[in-house]
Amino acid sequence: MDHRKARKIDIHVHWGGGARAKAKEDLAEQMRLHREEYGIEKMVVFASSAELDQILDKHPDIIPFLHIDMDEESPGRIAEARRQGCYGVKFILPMRRYDDDGYLPLYEECAKQNMIALFHTGVVAGAGGEKQRHKRTSSDFMRPSTLDRVGRVFPELTIIGAHIGYPWYNEAAALQRWHKNIYFDGSTAQFHYVNDKNRVPGETRQFPAALFLKMLYQTGDLHLRKTLFGSDTALCVGRGTGCMDWCLPRTQQPIEDMGWTQAEVEDFYWNTSKTLLEKAGCTIE
Numbered sequence: 674m675d676h677r678k679a680r681k682i683d684i685h686v687h688w689g690g691g692a693r694a695k696a697k698e699d700l701a702e703q704m705r706l707h708r709e710e711y712g713i714e715k716m717v718v719f720a721s722s723a724e725l726d727q728i729l730d731k732h733p734d735i736i737p738f739l740h741i742d743m744d745e746e747s748p749g750r751i752a753e754a755r756r757q758g759c760y761g762v763k764f765i766l767p768m769r770r771y772d773d774d775g776y777l778p779l780y781e782e783c784a785k786q787n788m789i790a791l792f793h794t795g796v797v798a799g800a801g802g803e804k805q806r807h808k809r810t811s812s813d814f815m816r817p818s819t820l821d822r823v824g825r826v827f828p829e830l831t832i833i834g835a836h837i838g839y840p841w842y843n844e845a846a847a848l849q850r851w852h853k854n855i856y857f858d859g860s861t862a863q864f865h866y867v868n869d870k871n872r873v874p875g876e877t878r879q880f881p882a883a884l885f886l887k888m889l890y891q892t893g894d895l896h897l898r899k900t901l902f903g904s905d906t907a908l909c910v911g912r913g914t915g916c917m918d919w920c921l922p923r924t925q926q927p928i929e930d931m932g933w934t935q936a937e938v939e940d941f942y943w944n945t946s947k948t949l950l951e952k953a954g955c956t957i958e
């Protein structure tokens with residue numbers, strides 16, 4: 674089966690934003706192409722407070738999440754984002770571990786507002802950049818294990834970790850197993866983790882994550898019913914939908930190599946994300 678034809682919800686999309694944001698007509702064209710060429714019927718798109726109005730009410734297939742600055746913005750901002758139409762909050766680059774006491778009010782507000790909490794987990798791109806330097810952050814603050822306490826304190830909160838915790842996949846899989854409310858998105862074989870020179874059409878080489886994930890799948894540790902399709906692409910930037918030409922084969926090939934069942938493939942691309950988003954009050958048709 675060609676995975677391009679599978680019906681999809683993309684749970685991890687960044688808003689290109691700023692000067693790169695295109696006019697509404699271009700956005701509609703991008704969304705149409707994603708739907709027709711790649712089967713992507715809905716997209717969860719992360720935008721900051723400054724950029725949120727560029728996606729709110731702009732397209733019915735865009736599901737907005739607030740990309741919060743967790744050290745600068747307050748729980749009140751989360752409540753406001755809910756009123757504005759967001760269904761979740763994206764967390765990344767904390768100044769302390771995700772499970773620090775000081776951050777708990779943010780998660781408490783997400784739970785109160787029935788919003789999904791989506792966390793970057795794993796080693797983060799952009800080392801040496803001014804923002805990360807200023808925040809004195811560390812990928813260690815974003816290890817999957819830092820979500821363990823969050824999951825225990827807020828069992829009612831839907832938690833999604835990104836990238837299956839790259840490269841701490843086994844940690845992520847263990848959390849999936851023991852926490853009813855913790856899920857991971859499967860964006861592990863995409864842009865951050867391979868070199869540009871590896872972008873060869875039709876190539877069949879293994880990707881860095883694939884061997885580890887295959888092992889976790891074969892031992893029964895990787896829970897595919899709790900793993901979600903996410904592209905980690907950026908909407909409306911230069912390469913446009915071309916990103917998906919790169920992403921989808923690199924998602925399909927490891928899945929086929931692992932030998933997922935058809936039901937697992939459908940859960941990954943559609944069913945599980947639909948269930949979680951509907952629980953957060955978002956209608957998916």
Ligand SMILES: [Zn+2]
Nearest residue numbers: 685687835905
């Ligand atoms: Zn991302």
